[in-house]
Amino acid sequence: MSEPIKWTAEAEAKLKDIPFFVRPFARKKIEAYAQENSISVITLEIYDQAKQLFNKKFN
Numbered sequence: 001m002s003e004p005i006k007w008t009a010e011a012e013a014k015l016k017d018i019p020f021f022v023r024p025f026a027r028k029k030i031e032a033y034a035q036e037n038s039i040s041v042i043t044l045e046i047y048d049q050a051k052q053l054f055n056k057k058f059n
Contacts, residue, residue, distance in 0.1 A: 003040065005031045005035065005041070006040065006041045007042045011042045011043055011046070014044060015030075026054075030050040030051075033049075034050070
């Protein structure tokens, strides 16, 4: 199993902007995006990339 994905404090804070009832799903999706792209630390940039990708899928 791979190492757990780390989050920067800024990315964690941004995650809190997401409604609490959706937050666990969003965290999982962002972490899955990071794993698929061999990213070990989720920064604001990675957070925004993942969010844009998901918004395209759901719009």
